[in-house]
Amino acid sequence: MADAFNLTGRTALVTGASQGLGAGFAVTLAAAGAKVALAARQAGKLAELQKTIEDAGGTAHAVAMDVTDAASVRAAFDDAEAALGPVDVLVNNAGIAIPKPFLEVTEADWDAVVDTNLKGCFLAGQEAARRMSQHGGGSIINISSVLGQQVIGQLASYCASKAGLIHLTKAMGLELARVGVRVNAICPGYIETPMNSEFFHSPAGEKLVKGIAQRRLGQADDLDGALLLLASDASRYMTGTVVTVDGGFLLG
Numbered sequence: 001m002a003d004a005f006n007l008t009g010r011t012a013l014v015t016g017a018s019q020g021l022g023a024g025f026a027v028t029l030a031a032a033g034a035k036v037a038l039a040a041r042q043a044g045k046l047a048e049l050q051k052t053i054e055d056a057g058g059t060a061h062a063v064a065m066d067v068t069d070a071a072s073v074r075a076a077f078d079d080a081e082a083a084l085g086p087v088d089v090l091v092n093n094a095g096i097a098i099p100k101p102f103l104e105v106t107e108a109d110w111d112a113v114v115d116t117n118l119k120g121c122f123l124a125g126q127e128a129a130r131r132m133s134q135h136g137g138g139s140i141i142n143i144s145s146v147l148g149q150q151v152i153g154q155l156a157s158y159c160a161s162k163a164g165l166i167h168l169t170k171a172m173g174l175e176l177a178r179v180g181v182r183v184n185a186i187c188p189g190y191i192e193t194p195m196n197s198e199f200f201h202s203p204a205g206e207k208l209v210k211g212i213a214q215r216r217l218g219q220a221d222d223l224d225g226a227l228l229l230l231a232s233d234a235s236r237y238m239t240g241t242v243v244t245v246d247g248g249f250l251l252g
């Protein structure tokens, strides 16, 4: 059964791979044997990550992608598949948050968050599914959030987009099963990354950690088990599911 988690011979594409969780997902998938397409807008950071993965003996290829733009998404898939072969696994990870009190959220704030977090997963998910259905199927993993299941203040657009992504996951899972494409979501809890570390070590952040049952922040590699499960044949009978990895945060 341990072999079911092996990704040798598979090609994965990770959006938002230039930093944070996406970069970690790419390294983990490469270590499990996958060839990994690294997609985001910051080419310099992707080139550095490609080198890191190659230096460790893995295979990676950087592709420019803006997930809010259908033509950019299509071109990035073309580039990735020309370099690495047909994509078997898509990790829809790119995401942004613009924290603001609800009454101060502008239309532009709303559009930026929803276009990246929800429309971006639709565009990349549809592009991937069309291609996967032509070559025997695949696995799409949408990175939602515990905030798609429970709201907190100042993040209305983020919470709404991540809740929408959970329903999109189920709708895609239902429709795409017949073409061999599985679609599942991971809802991470509070995971420490270089971008949010300062907040989590502030008084407000420390208070928040006290609300996590396990009394600690998650680290990026706490998500590896769920990622490898959903990317691999180990989850062959799972579709439309939501895997929450939050140290018990949602337990209250």
Ligand code: NDP
Pocket: 015, 016, 017, 018, 019, 020, 021, 022, 039, 040, 041, 042, 043, 065, 066, 067, 068, 093, 094, 095, 096, 116, 143, 144, 145, 146, 187, 188, 189, 190, 191, 192, 193, 195, 196
């Ligand atoms: P970061 O801000 O560190 O990274 C976000 C990534 O998304 C970057 O690589 C960025 O790349 C990419 N991105 C943003 N906009 C676009 C776009 N338009 N097109 C392509 N790529 C884009 O975030 P995290 O690593 O913390 O979070 C990653 C995902 O995990 C997000 O979806 C987030 O909502 C989710 N999540 C994170 C949690 C956490 O605690 N960290 C908890 C729950 C969920 P570039 O700028 O180069 O395009």
